[in-house]
Amino acid sequence: MNQQRFDLTGKTALITGASGGLGAHFARVLAGAGARVVVTARRIERLQALVAELQAQGHEALAVPMDVTDADSVNRGFEQAEQHWQLVDVVVNNAGIADPVMFLNMTEGNWRSMMDTNLDGAWRVAHRASLAMAKAQRGGCVINIASILGLRVGTALSHYAVAKAGIVQLTKAMALELARNDIRVNAIAPGYFRTEMNSDYFATDQGQDYIRSKVPMRRLGQLDELDGPLLLLASDAGSFITGTTINVDGGHLSNSL
Numbered sequence: 001m002n003q004q005r006f007d008l009t010g011k012t013a014l015i016t017g018a019s020g021g022l023g024a025h026f027a028r029v030l031a032g033a034g035a036r037v038v039v040t041a042r043r044i045e046r047l048q049a050l051v052a053e054l055q056a057q058g059h060e061a062l063a064v065p066m067d068v069t070d071a072d073s074v075n076r077g078f079e080q081a082e083q084h085w086q087l088v089d090v091v092v093n094n095a096g097i098a099d100p101v102m103f104l105n106m107t108e109g110n111w112r113s114m115m116d117t118n119l120d121g122a123w124r125v126a127h128r129a130s131l132a133m134a135k136a137q138r139g140g141c142v143i144n145i146a147s148i149l150g151l152r153v154g155t156a157l158s159h160y161a162v163a164k165a166g167i168v169q170l171t172k173a174m175a176l177e178l179a180r181n182d183i184r185v186n187a188i189a190p191g192y193f194r195t196e197m198n199s200d201y202f203a204t205d206q207g208q209d210y211i212r213s214k215v216p217m218r219r220l221g222q223l224d225e226l227d228g229p230l231l232l233l234a235s236d237a238g239s240f241i242t243g244t245t246i247n248v249d250g251g252h253l254s255n256s257l
């Protein structure tokens with residue numbers, strides 16, 4: 001196998017929600033593979049620290065404010081990236097919230113803000129990116145960060161599960177229509193990885209019991225266990241892969257009934 005097929009030199013990758021957690025990790029991995037990275041989120045000061053870290057390692061990186069719930073902010077963020085590096089070739093649609101609420105306690109506000117960030121936000125970013133890629137006729141790729149909760153359900157996460165199921169379907173529907181534009185669209189469905197979103201929960205006895213009883217590998221994922229799937233989907237190594245969702249979950253989706 002030619003390892004150069006994983007190389008992203010000359011490509012520009014934009015990552016949403018890159019101020020921490022999986023998003024910051026994805027930016028480090030894509031930069032390490034040679035991509036210029038545009039890190040986006042609402043907290044610009046955290047992005048600037050990440051950019052300084054990447055630049056100190058010799059990578060090209062740019063921090064751009066972007067709130068995925070705001071179409072103007074998404075558009076401005078892409079314009080800023082394009083002014084710098086012409087075209088975004090790889091988009092990682094990572095921004096997301098969890099906000100667990102039991103169904104009977106859920107307000108329309110809980111539901112709407114979940115959809116606005118985790119589903120509509122991903123659509124806004126994917127749509128803006130795809131329009132530019134199609135116009136430039138240079139192809140590209142979109143990687144949507146779904147979740148195992150897009151394929152199963154979990155207590156107090158009905159809104160989250162529905163939004164992530166939407167991401168899995170959006171991935172397939174975009175892949176179908178955008179293949180003619182040489183734009184590949186895939187998703188990664190992570191199982192449980194410790195980040196800001198969930199660290200309080202996994203620090204509890206309940207969280208630890210949950211992992212031991214539900215995950216066949218009996219542990220949380222390590223962030224670097226997402227690197228292979230990410231680079232496969234982002235690079236020419238995955239040139240015939242589109243419309244797929246790769247589960248990275250220690251067997252969680254295959255647990256015993």
Ligand SMILES: NC(=O)c1ccc[n+]([C@@H]2O[C@H](COP(=O)([O-])OP(=O)(O)OC[C@H]3O[C@@H](n4cnc5c(N)ncnc54)[C@H](O)[C@@H]3O)[C@@H](O)[C@H]2O)c1
Nearest residue numbers: 017019021022067068094095096147190192193195196197
């Ligand atoms: N950590 C896990 O175990 C896990 C599992 C499955 C899926 N995921 C998904 O991975 C993605 C990253 O989650 P994480 O665990 O790193 O959580 P996190 O809370 O550490 O990171 C989420 C990021 O999204 C950003 N964000 C939230 N709302 C935003 C908005 N409106 N505009 C721009 N950015 C916004 C946050 O600021 C943060 O940087 C999410 O889509 C999440 O649903 C995480």
Ligand SMILES: CC(C)C1=CC=C(C(=O)O)[C@@H](O)[C@H]1O
Nearest residue numbers: 098100147191192197198201
């Ligand atoms: C609520 C919290 C424990 C949570 C929600 C969603 C996840 C996911 O798998 O997408 C988990 O990572 C976890 O953050």
